[in-house]
Amino acid sequence: MADLVLLEDLQQALLRRDRIFRDRTDLLAESDEWLISRFRLPRPILLDLCQQFSQLLERPTKRTSAVPVHTQVLSTIGFLATGTFQREIGDRSGISQPTVSRIMPHVLHAIISLTSQYITFPNTAAERTQIMTDFYNITGFPSVIGAVDCTHVALKAPTVDEFAFQNRKGYHSINVQVICDAHLNLLNVVANSPGGTHDSFIVQNSIMGLRFEQSAAGEGWLFGDRGYALKFWLMTPVANPVSQKELNYNRAHERTRSSVECAIGLLKARWLCLSDRGGILQYKPDKVCYIVKACSVLHNIAIKNGIPLDEMPIQEDRHMAEGFDPMPNAVAMQLRAGIIEWF
Template identity: 90%
Template structure:
């Protein structure tokens, strides 16, 4: 009987595995050049984010090796900056892939909570006048309060409503609307529409579009490409221009509207998870999209 008990103890000992804690790297100890290359942000901004998120990300735990706030923040930002696999991010930070997967949603929600502070559509007459003046200085196009365009963020084919996410180029995506000012600063972002949704439908059913429709262009107008329908609050190019005035209009329109194309280009160049160069996002649409509860259309009227 004693022999059987001994064999059982040996069996249980083989099944038990000691927890192994990796040596976590202090990424903030690296140079600014190294940090910008891998996280797209300088040390000062990374430190400010860590400090701002400390209360949201610090949790009471009975374990002796809780993941520090700066490791959580840099791991998540590293994923956004590269679009690589979570395992590679974990190896760099000294944490496991399941840990990266567990902390990312918390950091992302913390980042989303800041959007209303930095992405705001103009609400006052003074703000609109400043934006109009800046746009006018580009090519003489008057009364523009924002340049609008959409871009596709590729993702893995979902199991539910799969066809709705197939865009006109034939791959699965989320169709993200961006509105920016003359300095490429984001004024509004809509990121909850499947790739098969038309650009014109998105803007007409967005909070900004509904607001401008109600104001009857009293606040100025948006400027968009031929993918949008001409509205009293949304100016598009003249199709098949003939007269010199039409040619001049299209030339000024193109130069002014190019701001949003550059803004989208810079956005995807900084955060490679959006560009597909690091591979398409391996998540379901509800994880790729910002929820309505997170103030998707980020401006002060949310």
């Protein structure tokens, strides 16, 4: 009996034993090459982010060792860059998994607060002209203001409205709409649609779609694939090209529109939590949307600062859902016919 009591006491002691972490190391002391490989950003940009977020992330605490701002930022960005388990991120940063879980929403909120600074659709004539010129230099296509496409970010099956999040490929996801320019900068991101939502429905009911429909976005066309409905502000390929001009139009359209596919591939390669390489995100839909928005801001920061990425952009399996708008738009078809004559 005494032996059983002793074994029980030993078991309880093991359960009560605190987890031991190594000392918090100064990860920012590492080389830029090392930092980029693990956090996708070099020291100067990481330090700048820490400085910008200091007021948002520093909190009064009665603890003897509050989590420093740079540890909060690096832990969260490290997760976004790798998609690995929070426990592994915590071990690397010298903090516990519950602490990683607690600080992540605050850092994501801080990153998203920079959205208006880094993700902006061109509003002035000069900005629109520059973007149109950049697209024109690809294939000679006139008046292109942005390329649009959607991508799916996988997540665990939600407990609420599970069916709505099941996409056409059979898994649960958020369907994320991206509009980019010719340099792969994200001009607009919509990250709040369940995976079962049609791409064309998202763009038509987004703020940008409504702006274009009301002609408030200025002259110019968005470019989308055949999964979108042809609109006077959204040019799509000719479904069954017959003439040489139609074939030329489709080739130029594809090369111009490929910018958004490259942007999405680069976004997911840089921030692996968004790709299947990082596994399925084990969070509720609203938090996954926050993660997507934060990654989009960081993507533009990396693009605008010319940060290199060794990994190859992720090539997605293209499977478009067509036939969303059964009735052709006569005005849009006439506009597209006029563009085809350019070729």
